[in-house]
Amino acid sequence: MDLDIKRLTSIKTSAAFRERMTDLSLDLPIDDSIQKAPESPLAQSMDLGGFKVGNRWAIHPMEGWDATHDGHPTPDLVRRWRRFGESGAKFLWGMEAVAVRPDGRANPNQLMAKPDTIGELVTAAHECLEAHGKSFGTASDLLWGFQLTHSGRFCRPNDKKKLEPKLAYSHPILNRKFNLPPDYPIMSDDDVQDLIEHYVKAAILVDKAGVPFVDIKQCHGYLGHEFLSAFTRKGKYGGETLAERSTFAREIITAIRQVAPKLILGVRLSAFDFVPFKPNPVLASGGNLGPGMPEDYSDCLPYKYGFGINKENPVQFDLSETAQYLKLLKSWGVSVVNISAGSPYYNPHIQRPALFPPSDGYQPAEDPIINVERQIQVVRQLKAAAPEMPLVSSGLTYLQEYMPHVAQALVRQGWTDFAGMGRMVLSYPRIIADSLEKGALETKYICRTFSDCTTAPRNGIKSGCFPLDEYYRTSKEGEQVRQLKKDQKEKLKQVQEAKASV
Ligand SMILES: Cc1cc2nc3c(=O)[nH]c(=O)nc-3n(C[C@H](O)[C@H](O)[C@H](O)COP(=O)(O)O)c2cc1C
Known part of the structure; x- marks a missing residue:
């Protein structure tokens, strides 16, 4: 099968980028050159919950699977956070996932928010603020905080290889x-x-420790996200209506609002979802995984197992509930929402567009830029539907050298308020x-x-x-990866050759 994938490195100018978008019928604005501060739209400040954030770049939460087994930071983590500070972004959205209960960790090396870790978490964050202040003169306009989470279906609190799921509901696929x-x-x-x-106790700890911002995570298939699609769950935390399915989040957020009124609240949200995907076994060759294809969902229609999803055709999004949800979040006192999509465990292509898949993923079945544009259009549509809620966009790293050109066009045109950066901040x-x-x-660092x-954490590294990053490239883990x-x-190649010879 010939796929129409054009590497961005082969697209040499913004004019050629525009042509490619036209060929693919995508609507993705791009500027011809990178604008410097102070004129750049990305250099403008914005008020969030009474805090003047110094520019429009946000660093997404990026965990490192490198905390101690009792949830404390390590030197690797401090190095990563310092680099977040050195980036120049003025909004560090949550640093990384921090579990509120030990059973809710996605891996045994996830941070935890508890009385004996909070001091070290804040000290690590202060290292980051110090690094930022050193490079950019001040950190007083830098908004930072922690992402509070429970990993639900994807908990592995004791053994990196052993799932110990906590389910909001039973999902057939x-x-x-x-x-x-x-x-x-x-x-x-x-x-x-x-x-x-x-969650509320963790937020109180965070607030008392002087942290300005907290994210109540509702994305990527973790528990807070799963509750939003708990149509089939009985009792007060599930049901047909959005009001029922958002009870979990409402109880957390409104309780935090009461006990910590000054804490700025955000929600990272998977605004839409698709059915789970898998590698197409028929098209796998050359030791590569097959391109992605949906798992069989024919016996699950109308599809009641996703949020922001078209129930009749669950490989399309439907933002009607998502737009309503943004209004609910606003009414509960949430100041900003970070829009993401799907889950890295079951449909990574819609969440982290990539040319090369992780070891548990699949090859792209279409040009990854299509998945970047979808996330951008979703943010644009949500901004139009709920203009009162400031939004951060995700999935932009695949734009590579064009990331700043596109990001500044998006902010100038009001399609998003903040351009978020995930994987790029690591390199x-x-x-x-x-x-x-x-x-x-x-360009050598892009x-x-x-x-x-x-791939590394999927294999216990x-x-x-x-x-x-020289630090990781030359490490023993680099060799292992x-x-x-x-x-x-090699293993895949052998399996494929054996199949072909039958
Ligand atoms: C190594 C790694 C760690 C991540 N950790 C988190 C996390 O702790 N919390 C979260 O919400 N998203 C996490 N993500 C997702 C990113 O924040 C981001 O949504 C994703 O990489 C897409 O943005 P990008 O295209 O800029 O990379 C992680 C992604 C990667 C690759």
């Missing part, structure tokens, strides 16, 4: 995909209430400072979406940019 029987127990309402108390944190100060980039930062990719390719 995901239960099957992750080897859970259809009658695997779902969380009781009492357990959910206990968890809500843990090239100074991309923001370079674009705002020099209007030029150092993330080419090799996905090693995801800490994360980092193994291709481009290269070896495991080689081994995986």
Whole structure:
């Protein structure tokens, strides 16, 4: 099968970029050159919950699977956070996922928010603020905080290889995909209430420690996200209406609003979803995984297992509930929403567009730029539907050297309020400072979406940019990642050759 994928490195000018968008019928604005501060739209400040954020770049939460087993920061983590500070972004959205209860960790090396960790978390964040102040004169216009989470279906709190799921509801395709029987127990309402108390306690800790911002995570298939699609759950935390399915978030957010009225609240939201995907086994060759295709959902229609999804055709989004939800969040006192999509565990292509898949993913079945444009259009439509809610956009790293050109066009046209940056910050944190100060980039550090930062943790290794960050490239983990990719390719090749010879 010939796929129409054109590498961005082969597109040499913004005019050629525009032509490519026209060929693909995509609507993606791009500027001809990078505008420096103070004229750049990305250099403008914005008020969020009474805090004047110094520019329109946000760093997404990026965890490193490198905390201690009791949830404390490590030197690698401090290094990563310092680099976030050195990026020049004035909004550090949550730093990374921090579990509110030990059973809710996505891996045994995830941070936890508790009385004996909060001091070290704040000290690590202060290192980041100090690094930022040193490079940019002041950190007083830098908004930062923590992302509070429970990993729900994707908890691995004790063993990196062992799922210990906590389910909001039984999902016919995901239960099957992750080897859970259809009658695997779902969380009781009492357990959910206990968890809500843990969120509120964590927020109080954070607030008392002087942290200005907290994100109540509702994205990527984790518990807060799963509740939004709990159509089939009985009791007060599930049901047909959005009011019922958002009870979990409402109870957390309104309780935090009461006890910590000054804390600025955000929600990272998977604004739309698709059915789970898998590699197409028929089209796998050359030791590569097959291109992505949807899992069979024919016995699940109308589809009641996703949020922001077209129930009749669940490989399309439907933003009607998402737009309503933004209004609800505003009414509960949430100041800003970070728009993401789907889940890295079951449909990574819609969430982190990449040319090269992680080891548990699949090859692109279409040009990854299509998945970037979808996220951008979703933010644009949501901004139009709920203009009162400031939004951060995600999935922009795949734009590579065109990231600043597109980001500044998006902000100027009011399609988004903040341009968010995920994977690129691991390879090239100074991309923001370079674009705002020099209007030029150092292309050797640009993330080419090799996905090693995801492949490593999927195989029990800490994360980092193994291709481009010298620190990780030359580490023993760097060697391990290269070896495991080689081994995986060889193994796949053998399986494919054996199949072909039958
Ligand atoms: C190594 C790695 C760690 C991540 N950690 C988190 C996290 O802790 N919380 C979160 O909401 N998203 C996390 N993400 C998702 C990113 O924040 C972001 O949404 C995604 O990479 C797409 O943005 P990008 O195209 O700029 O990379 C992570 C992604 C990667 C690759």
